[in-house]
Amino acid sequence: MNITVEAVTARIIERSRELRSAYVNAMKATMEQNPPKRRLSCGNLAHAYAGCNEQDKNIIRLMQTANLSITTAYNDMLSAHKPYERYPDIIREAARRMGCSAQVASGVPAMCDGVTQGQAGMELSLFSREVVAMATAIGLTHNMFDGNLFLGICDKIVPGMVIGALQFGHIPAVFVPGGPMPSGIPNKEKAKVRQQYAAGEVGEDKLLEIETKSYHSPGTCTFYGTANSNQMLVEMLGLQLPGSSFVSPDSELRTALTRAAVEKLIACTASAGQYRPMYEVVTEKSIVNAVVGLLATGGSTNHTLHLVAMARAAGVILTWDDMDELSRAVPLLARVYPNGEADVNHFHEAGGMSYLVYELRRGGLLNEDVVTVMGDQGLASYEKAPKLNSAGEAVWEDVISASNNTDVLRSFDQPFSPEGGLRLMRGNLGQGVIKVSAVAPQNRVVEAPCIVFETQEELIDAFKRGELEKDFVAVVRFQGPAANGMPELHKMTPPLGLLQDRGYKVALVTDGRMSGASGKVPAAIHISPEACKGGALGKLKTGDVIRFDADQGILDVLVDPAELAARPAAQLKREPQNLGRSLFGGFRELAGVSEEGASVFNSFIDFNKESL
Template sequence: MHSVIEQVTARIVERSRNSRAAYVQQMQDAQEQGVHRARLSCGNLAHGFAACGSDDKQALKLSNAVNVGIISAYNDLLSAHQPFEAFPDIIRQAVHEMGSVAQFAAGVPAMCDGVTQGQPGMELSLFSRDVIAMAAAVGLSHNMFDAALYLGVCDKIVPGLLIGALRFGHLPTLFVPAGPMPSGLPNKEKAKIRQLYAEGKVDRDALLQCESDSYHSAGTCTFYGTANSNQMIVEVMGLHLPGSSFVNPDTPMREALTREAAQQVIRLTDQNGDFTPLYQIVDERSLVNALVALLATGGSTNHTLHLIAIARAAGIIINWDDFSDLSAVVPLLAKVYPNGEADINHFQAAGGVAYLVRELLSAGLLHEDVMTVVGRGLSRYTQEPFIEQHKVVWRDGVKASLDATILSTVDEPFSADGGLKLMQGNLGRGVIKVSAVALENQVVEAPAVVFDDQDDVKAAFESGSLNRDFVAVVRYQGPKANGMPELHKLTPYLGTLQDRGFKVALVTDGRMSGASGKVPAAIHVWPEASLGGPLAQVADGDLIRVDARRGVLQLLAADDTWLSRGQEMPSAAATHHQGMGRELFAPMREQVNCAEQGASVFSFTGID
């Protein structure tokens, strides 16, 4: 093992010793109490299978039959989740073939950030993760189930499902993906047309046609944002079947993998003699593996929140120092948009997860000795699925990249580090992703232009007042202020200004898209402005240094008197607390913790 991987893992283990022990004890207690229907009264059980067919009722009366709970984030609005409509029937049939039963336990909400980007609904997006976790818990609270399958793909959905699943970590658990849509309009062309629209050089019809050609069918959006980062880390954590993340929907292989997932989770139950509950899979080592995979592929900055929240649900404490220290030694091996021109289908064709895992294992950058849903050892994930005689079999994946412009080697990486860094200084702590930022743009020292609302950036751009070097400070976007929305609508404006030759950077207590791109952006800054953090006292013209190479986030001043200016949160910010259901989330805004604690409303034994 690489020494830094060992060191970071060891300090996470030590930091989490008490909280992890408390979590494992909770799961072992639940396991010993019984995880099947034998504990239910006759009345409980009758309610639980009242709508089942006679064969399923008879099976559920027996303790040796497995009942699989299905938790699904299906809806028609999310292209990535629309394929899940057919999955429950596929799962039920596959489970019946093994003499067991599957019941649809719960549907959880699933928001499309692509639809809500820049809209009021985006202010519910991050909180939807914790709502999903609670909804999953409601579905499993009936205690009818011996195992669980989770159907989800996109941004907050998979983290929410995994947080919920970990609180039922005594159950064997498998995550079932739906796969990416086929490739459409190249991502570079899409970004170009978005910028042309921002400059007024193409009309809305051209923009809509561009977007429609990009997002054109069922399946996950093909750029490497949070949705595909989710699939990457869940597979490397050993919670997907090997090679299942990036198989397109509505293909024979996709259906075969769904059937195999349903049957594999049954094999992991106590009744089948190979009992492997979730809490034995998700541990400090598997989480470090997730971090390494994220960094090696230039994945979504949203996981600097989500992985922390996921870890806490398993009694494990990770922080941004862990991300930053790992990033310093984990090389960038993948170039997928926005870090390159290829999309996730090209990544899959070049060798995919199997090649990536093989390369990282060979360099001692991943823990091999971990438990997975297919047994012990991460080397199982260097294999790819194939169909033989209507069954899924696994063979060794490619040993060399099939396209060196998309997937490289540890010896010749695209970058020596993972491109994710901790930013800190007198403005607070935040993170920055520079894997898509050109070297000459990674240090910006310029006057601040302060915005208290993201919509004001567009107005300033259109007025021409931003045609200069500047650092955009977009504040009051933290979790307590307005739910920490993504600010992806700023990207075309800031990107255009950078292309015009200006030195431009963003500093915010909000989030950027999982597809954060070429403009340097210090994000997730805390303490957030609404809590009186330093960002609240920044004024137009203050000189700010954003140095992604050294991790410096600093307001350059002779002394600290600027911190005592007495600027208060603008009253207009309260308008973000009403409408589009935002008033219902007031308790979550009050309870949510800071970004480096996962921006979550949950408290767990031994951690909080």
């Protein structure tokens, strides 16, 4: 086993020992004190199955077999979630075939970041993760369910479902994907037109035409942003069926995999005699495996927040230092947009998740001592690819021993880069993260005067006025969780990318987030502490020289420390709250720092006796 992966895993286990033990004990106590259905009264049960058909009523009434929950994020505005419309019927029928039952426990909100990018509603995006977690818990707290199925794909939805599900970690859990839409126009062409629009070279009609060709049908968007990183992560955690993440929504195999997810979940329930609760699947070791998968594929920077928050919900303390150290040991095996020209369909065709796991195992980069929803075979099941047999059922076959496209997916010993996709940045401005896998080596070091902005709109307006035709470091502050909910700042990508293409040395420093699809401009993001909580970004002035070195992980302002300390901090200017943002004021007050997942739950979820 790789010595760095082994050492980091051991460190996380030791650091988390007390919290993890409390979590596991809490889950065991919950199963003992509140086993599903057993403590419900006759009136409780009657309410719970009043809407079921007679067959399901009889199954539930007998309490001899599993009753499954369905937590769904279906809506037909999100292309990724549109296929979920028919899943409950497929799941119920598959459960009945096995003498079991299934009920929709709850629907959770599903926000599309693609719709809210650059809009006021994006200020609700990060905290929608917490709302999803709470909505998940509300559905499951009826305590009717022996196994839990989760229908979710996109950005904050899967992390929120995982956090909520882990509060019910005594119950087995399986996540069920929907699959990506067919490939549209090449991502490079889309990015080119976006930059042309930013430069005023094309109008909105051309931009809308190209965007519509890119996002064009039901299924997940095909770039490797947060949504598709989510799918990779839950598969690496062992919560999703092997090779199921990127199977087309309309294929027969996709339907067969949904049925198989029901069968595998039922096999994990206590009533089936092979009880495999979620807390046995999501462990320190499987979380490290998920981080390794993220790094090896150049996944979304949003997971430097989400994975930390998800781990904490399982009683595991994961840090940015852990992720940084792992990144230096894990090679980059995939190039998927924004880290390359391919999309997730091309990744899947090249060998996909099964080949990725095969190579990571071959390189000794994964913890093998893990439990998955597939059983006790550990990760061996996850280097097999799903196929349809003659009966129309999903079966798994051995993975190919070579990539089908080495421009997209490579072997452990011939990687695109010897290091993974993320790097920790730290210095007198605080600490943050950068996605180096998408940044060309010649663009990773910038030393230039900064220009301070307090909104992304200010930067865009300065670009339109022609004020940014020079080397500079853009500082966009007051964009953290406590300031305005930490919206993604995707609108800045085209103008900054255009300036970089014109030969200027540019970089971005912000306490906000960038989209999981952002890439080629060097960006130190999630800077912690954020400006409105005393972070040094609040003391910067336009003209201060910043040393930005992504290779060495250095982020310093070259100002005398005494002078910097003596400066008054800029004050956050509160904007009028509309489009529901005022309802999230309490979340902004409770939000933790970015390096701890920007969660509102950390101070409450400690799993001690008083909190249960």
